[in-house]
Amino acid sequence: MRMLARYELRTLIGQGSMGHVWQAWDTQLKRPAAIKIINPDRLTGPASEVSPEDIAARFRREAELGARFSHPGLPTLYDAQLDGSPKDLYMVWELIVGLDLAQILAREGGRLPVALALALGAQIADVLACTHEDPVIHRDLKPANIMITEAWKAKLLDFGVAAVFGTDHPRLTHPGQVLGTVAYMAPEQFGYGRIVPQTDLYALGCLLYEMLTGHPPFTGDHLTVMDGHRYRPPTPARELRPDIDPAINDLVMSMLVKDAAERPASARLIADQLAPYTLPDPSAAHPAPGTDEASAATTEPPAPQLPLKIRIVQAQALFDDGRFGDALPACNKLSAELTAAGDDHTHQATELRAKAAYCHMRLGNQRKALSEYETLAAELSQDRAPEDSLLLDVRSHLGLLQVDNNQAGAALATFADIYPLLVTHLGPNAPQTVEVRTALNRLNQLGGALPRQDPAPTSQATT
Structure with missing residues (x-):
């Protein structure tokens, strides 16, 4: 032995x-x-x-x-x-006893009963909601990486190619290197797009599609499958299995759109949308401990709220520790409270709004982050000097998000304004300056425009 x-x-x-x-x-x-x-x-x-x-x-x-x-x-x-x-x-x-989802699908003839498929999908979405809050992106969601126990509980395995979303962690991949399994890979994994939590949601959409219909959205050789992910819409799941609820069909297909920013905002949202379809009677769910009438009579009154200064430090600690899923609601609540307190607290409220926008970006809520940064940049530009550190930080992230959302012209305009200021006030080798310079040079190499996302010509699509 x-x-x-x-x-x-x-x-x-x-x-x-x-x-x-x-x-x-x-x-x-x-x-x-x-x-x-x-x-x-x-x-x-x-x-x-x-x-x-x-x-x-x-x-x-x-x-x-x-x-x-x-x-x-x-x-x-x-x-x-x-x-x-x-x-x-x-x-x-921990040793997980059971079969992986690929073995289950093979045993069940390729597809599962609708209720069982949705129950497993809800469990996987709940796991992703947990990892994305860190925020860790799995990048290789596929049937072989999901173990199913005898109690029909799903366990997500193998974070060997996972990524920590953001730019402040070392990269373990090389330019042009493709990581993942082609049948379940999002379009951005083949090209220039940023890998975001919604990348995992695309793979989850592929898994749900396969569990419901009997095969992934695109089949064939690798080139054909890659071409499908990048350019062709999949056949709606309900056309292949009419007993699928139209709302479920819409949810699955929304997870399979090409643009990551157009997919559902979070894995938690998906888990919540699947929950009513997997419970026999959602209205009969047991109340949370301590919420029934008997316990309410004996429950102690809630502890008094901590002073504002301490709660701000708590939110800062969550933010600094990278716990963006927890920091986001804390920053939002505190910024609203400070805004309501009057002009004396405006500066601190704005800083917390900027932290909330950054949390949205790190959690993959790209459209929301872009909107928040646009609003902050417009407001801060009215009463702060161009070299103000918070304004530079906000406009830097705004430009990077404009790149990620295919707004090349807007990104170039943003970078043209702030890059000289970053070099002068932060230095040419500061991390923020380097990140902006890298994005700017990438746009320059592409002739000031991002790669086209239009469907490929027919002759290329069928190779």
């Missing part, structure tokens, strides 16, 4: 291009576990576009991300060895 530290490796249960997963036994705690190691062939085989060092970096990132979350739809990370050479690294995960 092969040993790895205190773990007995018993059966190889998963084998991918990057990692191997073993059913194992913890000899000290006397419990089963799943041990993930780097695929030995990737460390000794011929050179490829991904070096052993890059693979090890992704492996460490997966462990770091796995340790962040506690959710019933995610396995628990028990232990990890992340020091040493790539061949010495391993992760110890």
